[in-house]
Amino acid sequence: MKDILRYSFYEMVRSRWVYIYTAFYLITTISLWLLSNDNSKVLISMTNITLGLTPLIGLLFGTTYYYNSREFIQMLMSQPLSRWNIFISVYGGLAITLCASVLVGVGLPMLFFGVLQTETLSIFLILLTMACTLSIIFSLIAFLVAMRYDDKVRGLSISILIWLTFAILYDGVVLLLLLVFKDYPLDQLTIGAIVLNPIDMARILIIMKLDISAMMGYTGAVLSTFLGKTWGTGLIILSILTWMLLPLLSLRRLGNHKDF
Amino acid sequence: MKKVWFSIGFLMSVFSALAVTRQVCSSCTHASFHEAYDVSADGDTIMMMGGQYSVENIVVDKAITLIGKEGATFRAASGGEILTIAGDGVTIEGLTFSGVQTNYLKENAGIRIRRSKNFRITNCQFDQCFFAIYLERARHGVVEGNKILGNAVREADSGNGVHAWYCDSLRIVGNVIAGHRDGIYFEFVDNSFIGDNYSYGNLRYGLHFMFSNDDQYIGNRFEDNGVGVAVMFSRRIEMRENNFYKNWGNAAYGLLLKEIYDASIVSNTFSENSVAIFVEGSNRIQYDRNDFIRNGWAIKFSGGCEENSIVNNNFLHNSLDMLVSAKLYNNTVVNNYWSAYAGYDLDKDGLGDVPYYPVSLFSYVMNQVPESVILLRSLFVDIVNFAEKVSPVFTPRDVFDPAPKMNRVL
Numbered sequence: 284m285k286d287i288l289r290y291s292f293y294e295m296v297r298s299r300w301v302y303i304y305t306a307f308y309l310i311t312t313i314s315l316w317l318l319s320n321d322n323s324k325v326l327i328s329m330t331n332i333t334l335g336l337t338p339l340i341g342l343l344f345g346t347t348y349y350y351n352s353r354e355f356i357q358m359l360m361s362q363p364l365s366r367w368n369i370f371i372s373v374y375g376g377l378a379i380t381l382c383a384s385v386l387v388g389v390g391l392p393m394l395f396f397g398v399l400q401t402e403t404l405s406i407f408l409i410l411l412t413m414a415c416t417l418s419i420i421f422s423l424i425a426f427l428v429a430m431r432y433d434d435k436v437r438g439l440s441i442s443i444l445i446w447l448t449f450a451i452l453y454d455g456v457v458l459l460l461l462l463v464f465k466d467y468p469l470d471q472l473t474i475g476a477i478v479l480n481p482i483d484m485a486r487i488l489i490i491m492k493l494d495i496s497a498m499m500g501y502t503g504a505v506l507s508t509f510l511g512k513t514w515g516t517g518l519i520i521l522s523i524l525t526w527m528l529l530p531l532l533s534l535r536r537l538g539n540h541k542d543f
Numbered sequence: 544m545k546k547v548w549f550s551i552g553f554l555m556s557v558f559s560a561l562a563v564t565r566q567v568c569s570s571c572t573h574a575s576f577h578e579a580y581d582v583s584a585d586g587d588t589i590m591m592m593g594g595q596y597s598v599e600n601i602v603v604d605k606a607i608t609l610i611g612k613e614g615a616t617f618r619a620a621s622g623g624e625i626l627t628i629a630g631d632g633v634t635i636e637g638l639t640f641s642g643v644q645t646n647y648l649k650e651n652a653g654i655r656i657r658r659s660k661n662f663r664i665t666n667c668q669f670d671q672c673f674f675a676i677y678l679e680r681a682r683h684g685v686v687e688g689n690k691i692l693g694n695a696v697r698e699a700d701s702g703n704g705v706h707a708w709y710c711d712s713l714r715i716v717g718n719v720i721a722g723h724r725d726g727i728y729f730e731f732v733d734n735s736f737i738g739d740n741y742s743y744g745n746l747r748y749g750l751h752f753m754f755s756n757d758d759q760y761i762g763n764r765f766e767d768n769g770v771g772v773a774v775m776f777s778r779r780i781e782m783r784e785n786n787f788y789k790n791w792g793n794a795a796y797g798l799l800l801k802e803i804y805d806a807s808i809v810s811n812t813f814s815e816n817s818v819a820i821f822v823e824g825s826n827r828i829q830y831d832r833n834d835f836i837r838n839g840w841a842i843k844f845s846g847g848c849e850e851n852s853i854v855n856n857n858f859l860h861n862s863l864d865m866l867v868s869a870k871l872y873n874n875t876v877v878n879n880y881w882s883a884y885a886g887y888d889l890d891k892d893g894l895g896d897v898p899y900y901p902v903s904l905f906s907y908v909m910n911q912v913p914e915s916v917i918l919l920r921s922l923f924v925d926i927v928n929f930a931e932k933v934s935p936v937f938t939p940r941d942v943f944d945p946a947p948k949m950n951r952v953l
Contacts, residue, residue, distance in 0.1 A: 324860070324882075327920075335922050454923035461912045469914040477917055490920055 284368045287359065291352065291376025301380055304340055308333075308388020316396050323403045325396075326410060329389055330489050333414045334482055335450055338421040341381055342442040345425025348377050350435050357543050370538040371531075374426050381418040386411060406492045413485035416523055420481050421446075423530040430537050449482050457483075478522045488519060568592035576601065576617075583607050591615035591638060599623050604630035611638030611667070617653075618642045624651040625672075634663040643672035645700045652677035652706070656684065664689060674702035675723070678710050685714045693722035698746050703728040707735075715740065725751040726768065733757050740764070748773045748799075749790070752780060760785060765797070771816065773799040780806045787813045796821040797838070800828070808833060818843050819861070822851075831855055832952060840866055840906070854878050855952045858901070862919060865901035866910055867942050876901070880948040894946040902938045904931035 295301055311332060315325045352373055359369045390411050398407045425442050432438040457476045461469055477483050565579040566572070567589060573579035576598060579589045585606040593614030600623060603609070615638055617625050622644030626635075640653035652674035656662055660682040668690045669675035675691040678684065686705060695701030704720035705727045707713060713735040719742075720726040726742030729735070730753040737760035742749035749765035750772040752758065759781040765771035771787040773796075774780055780803065787797035797816035800806070800823065807829045813819035814836040822828075823845040830853040835841035841861040842853070846869035853876045858864050860882050878894065886895035905924045909915050918924050931938055 327860070331920060331922070331925070451923045451926065454918050454921045458908070458915055458918055458923070461915050462908070465912045469912070473914045473917050483917070483921070486921055487917060 284364075284372050287364075287369060287372035288375050288379075291373045292379055293376075294352070295348070295376055295380035300344070301384060304344075305384040305388045308385065309392060312389050312392040316392065322393070322396060322398050322401050323406070325393070326398075326403055326406050330406075330410055330486070333385065333389065333410065334417070334486055334489075337381075337385060337414050337417040338450060338482055339443075339446045341418045341421030342425040342428075342446050343439070344381060345377060345422035346429045346435075346438045346442045348422075349373075349426050349429035350438065360543065366538045366541075367535050370426075370534055374423065374534065377422055377426075378419050381422055382415040385414040385418060389414065406489060409488050409492060413488060416527070417481060417485055420523075420526050420530065423527070423534065427530055427533055427537060430534075430541060449480055453480050454483070474518075478518060481523060481526045484519045484523060488516070491516075562586040562588060564588040564590055566590045566592055567596075568594060580605075580607070585632075591617075598625060600627070601625065602627045602629055603633055604628075606630060606632035608634040608636070609638065610636045613637075615639065616641060619644070619651075622646075622651075624649070624655060625653050627655045627657055628659050628662055629657050631659050632661045633659065635665070635667060636663070637666045639668040639670065640672055640675070641670040643674070645673050645702070647700070650674055650677060650702060650706070652702070655679065656681040660684065663687070669693075669704075671722075672702075674704075674706050675720075676705045678705070678707040678713065680709045681707070681713070682711045683713075684710075685716070686718065687714070687716045689718045691718060691720045691723070695723050695746050698724055701746060703751075704742070704745070707732045710735065714738075720749075721745065725749075726765075727751065729753065729755040729758065731755060735759075736761070738762050741766070743767050745769065751775075752777045752803075755780070759783070764788065765790065767791075770795060770799050771797040773801070774803050774806065775799075775801040776803065777806075778804045782806065782808045783810055785811045787811065787816055787819065789815045791815075791817040791839075800825045803828070807831070812836065813838055813841070821845070822848055824848065826850055828852075829854075833857070835859065835861055835864075837861060839863065841901075842866075844868060844871060849873055851875070855948075856880070857951050858882060859951075863903060863906040863909070865942070866906045867902050867939055868910065870939070871942060874942075876942065876944045878946055878948055878952075879944055880951050881944065884947050886947065888949045893949050895949055898943040898945045899947040900932060900935070900938065900943045902942050903928045904938055907937055 312325065312329060315328050319325060356369060356373060393407055398404060424445060428441050429438045432441065477487050565583065567576055567579045576596060583589060583605060588608040588610060591611045593612050595616045595618055597620045598617050599620040603626065617638055617640050619625050619642040622642060625640050625643060635654065643651050643653055653669045653672040653676065654664060655677040656679060658680045662684040664676060665687045666689065670692060671694045676686055691704040693704065701724040703725040704723040705715055707728065708730045710732040711734055713732065715727060715737045717739045720740060721744045723745050724747050726745045726749045727737060728751045732755045735758045740763045743766040745768045747769045749768035750760060752774045754776050756778045761783045762785065764786040766788045768790050771790040790797050795817040797813045797819045799821050803825045805827045809831045810833065812834045815838065817839045819835050819838040820842045824847040826849045828851045832855050834857045836859045838861045840863050841858050843866045849872045851874045856879045858879060858881045864881060864883065881899050881901065884895060884899045886897040886899065888895055905928055
């Protein structure tokens with residue numbers, strides 16, 4: 284298992300797209316910092332960028348990586364190895380690389396600019412954790428999509444569709460629902476809406492630190508207690524874990540039944 | 544002028560030579576305040592030595608100076624009113640007042656000043672009094688350096704820290720006021736000055752003006768009140784160099800303006816309030832060189848605001864800069880610095896070449912559906928905001944800063 288993991292990690296690291304991805308984060312973070320000279324400002328901008336980008340890149344890399352290593356996986360199948368081992372290791376290499384890219388691209392420059400000394404440290408940590416979590420979740424989903432559909436074009440377009448849904452359309456639908464049902468109590472609906480979308484959850488965790496607290500007075504009682512109290516954060520974390528666990532389980536099921 | 548001062552000083556020294564100082568303590572000549580007060584004349588000083596005195600409904604109508612030595616406490620015997628000043632020229636210094644209980648029929652206070660002038664209340668402490676200082680038709684008085692700490696839990700059964708009604712020319716300076724309904728309450732109070740106070744943790748307002756004209760409040764700090772300052776139905780109020788910090792709650796504003804005219808709001812700092820300024824029906828108000836930092840909304844205009852000018856302010860990292868619920872007429876918004884401004888300055892004159900529209904579509908939506916706060920900073924909202932900015936449909940086209948500053952106004 285370790286060997287496969289190491290091999291797939293090296294395979295990823297050898298790809299120049301990973302470097303371009305990392306370099307993009309590096310350049311953005313550094314140039315934002317040079318422009319504003321203000322850690323909290325950089326963090327706000329980087330939140331917007333990473334929350335949109337990590338799921339997209341996770342999905343794209345995930346699908347293409349699976350298609351590229353299909354022959355390798357098939358070759359491994361002929362060895363006395365469990366299917367679960369093969370799939371989780373190949374996927375693991377991808378996930379580790381993606382997380383490393385974010386950590387190096389966003390984390391390193393911020394550390395260099397002294398984020399540890401400022402009060403924005405907690406936002407910084409949440410941002411990094413959530414960026415990694417989103418990479419993990421969405422590359423896993425991409426893996427599942429690619430395993431399900433052998434046709435590359437189809438797999439890729441479905442991945443992009445998933446990104447569009449979670450990153451943009453979902454919020455639009457939620458906003459529409461809120462507007463349509465504005466005469467009713469909406470607390471439960473909004474909490475449900477947040478918990479069902481990992482990108483929204485990541486965003487909420489960060490803006491809870493940033494500015495939602497200032498707007499608390501304007502939200503309903505249930506919602507503000509949800510956002511303010513620890514059990515709200517607990518629920519979000521639980522939901523994120525579910526978002527990782529469920530795809531993992533289906534990876535296992537799909538992997539065991541996959542017919543090449 | 545020097546001569547005048549000198550002769551005043553001389554006269555004062557003559558008076559003080561004539562005046563008598565009486566000490567009150569259990570082992571002194573006078574064992575109670577009443578004993579000392581009955582033999583006092585105008586200009587005398589009564590000095591309460593340390594210890595607790597159980598008193599109630601004292602009426603002072605001679606121009607005495609009442610000084611509390613360390614630990615001297617007037618405690619309301621049965622929870623009623625402690626001290627009423629009904630004469631001119633009374634000074635009260637360094638005393639502690641406590642134990643005035645909530646009463647639904649009478650507004651009992653630690654010190655009540657009734658129809659008097661030239662009073663001074665300095666360095667006193669008020670512990671858990673229903674009302675602490677109650678000024679009623681008082682004039683030319685000073686309330687300075689007091690520490691007023693209440694234990695208000697509900698608005699309905701709590702009183703105000705400093706309550707002024709039909710007063711003129713007051714100076715309320717350097718007090719610390721917390722845990723009351725309103726920190727400072729002004730009703731029909733004119734020509735007064737409120738400076739350097741620290742008002743925090745009050746249930747309703749840190750400072751409250753009703754029907755009061757020509758007042759100034761300068762250099763105060765309002766923190767964590769229901770609403771920092773509420774100015775209502777008043778004219779010509781000057782608000783300068785105050786600090787409004789973390790006023791949030793159910794209807795939480797840093798500054799609430801309702802039906803006020805000709806005011807000036809200059810060099811204040813509003814940080815981390817739900818709404819920094821909420822304005823309703825207020826005309827001819829000048830907003831100048833204020834800093835709005837990390838508020839939910841910086842300014843929220845309700846209906847009927849005319850001829851206001853918002854010039855040279857800094858809007859820094861507010862979640863939403865402005866909301867305008869109704870049409871604004873003849874308002875000037877120009878030369879502010881907006882941290883969210885993304886324009887350019889090609890002619891290098893320090894002013895952006897494209898206008899800034901502070902009212903975003905999302906701010907509009909949030910006003911209708913508060914729950915949509917969860918979509919703040921989401922990609923979808925950014926896209927919609929951008930689309931709205933390019934071709935406004937819902938947001939007012941007439942509210943914009945034609946020449947925003949490129950750098951922060953200092």
